[in-house]
Amino acid sequence: MKRSLRRHVQRAARRTWNPRRHHYGNGMVAALVIFPREAFTDGPAWHPGPGFTRCLDNSWLRTNTDGTATAVVTGVGPKELPSLDGGPWTEPEVWTVTAEEDLLLTVSSLWDKPHRISWMNREPGATVHREAYASHPQAAVDTYWEAFEETWGFVPTALPGTTERRYLLLSCDPGWEDLPNEVDLAKTALTLARRFTAKVRVYPYDPARQELGGPRMRSDVLAVQQIQRALQTQLDS
Numbered sequence: 001m002k003r004s005l006r007r008h009v010q011r012a013a014r015r016t017w018n019p020r021r022h023h024y025g026n027g028m029v030a031a032l033v034i035f036p037r038e039a040f041t042d043g044p045a046w047h048p049g050p051g052f053t054r055c056l057d058n059s060w061l062r063t064n065t066d067g068t069a070t071a072v073v074t075g076v077g078p079k080e081l082p083s084l085d086g087g088p089w090t091e092p093e094v095w096t097v098t099a100e101e102d103l104l105l106t107v108s109s110l111w112d113k114p115h116r117i118s119w120m121n122r123e124p125g126a127t128v129h130r131e132a133y134a135s136h137p138q139a140a141v142d143t144y145w146e147a148f149e150e151t152w153g154f155v156p157t158a159l160p161g162t163t164e165r166r167y168l169l170l171s172c173d174p175g176w177e178d179l180p181n182e183v184d185l186a187k188t189a190l191t192l193a194r195r196f197t198a199k200v201r202v203y204p205y206d207p208a209r210q211e212l213g214g215p216r217m218r219s220d221v222l223a224v225q226q227i228q229r230a231l232q233t234q235l236d237s
Contacts, residue, residue: 031203033196100125154227
């Protein structure tokens with residue numbers, strides 16, 4: 001697997017690499033690490049219930065039969081609003097909001113800035129239910145992943161609509177000395193594949209789309225460096 005993965009990454013980098021001129025996407029490669037269902041079964045999980053689809057790790061949406069929709073957002077930070085007891089809002093909360101679907105989607109930004117769910121508090125006809133985040137089951141889930149990130153340098157993203165399958169989209173940009181290159185990417189992806197029995201798919205930069213090829217998922221080029229630092233810390237301890 002080591003040689004095969006390294007060849008795939010190097011071949012993908014060569015498809016767009018031009019050492020005579022630097023341009024965005026020059027030699028960039030993405031490695032999609034797909035973890036098996038059993039990879040993180042030791043961690044806690046929470047889901048708002050039937051019909052809800054995950055938008056981000058802390059937001060969910062359900063379309064109702066009456067033209068409304070219900071959104072759930074956890075860990076909503078303090079705003080310039082009264083808290084649950086009417087006093088100053090100082091602690092994060094969990095918001096469950098039901099409203100006309102188009103309005104809810106427009107205001108709440110569930111796939112981008114879900115904390116805007118608090119804006120629904122000023123919309124007529126919206127039903128808002130607020131809970132304390134500290135005592136909510138999702139708080140235990142978040143604590144688990146915070147500790148995981150301290151150990152491994154990353155948090156895998158949940159595949160849409162599920163809590164059992166997770167992925168991580170790593171990338172490299174060989175054109176910059178301070179960013180990971182294709183060697184770093186291959187080494188890191190291989191380490192994760194071996195540790196978590198994960199599958200890895202490699203995608204070159206797509207000049208036509210002017211973005212990394214493969215699934216249109218969010219990637220983080222700095223994640224490779226974060227994982228490398230975390231692994232080195234494990235070796236040093």
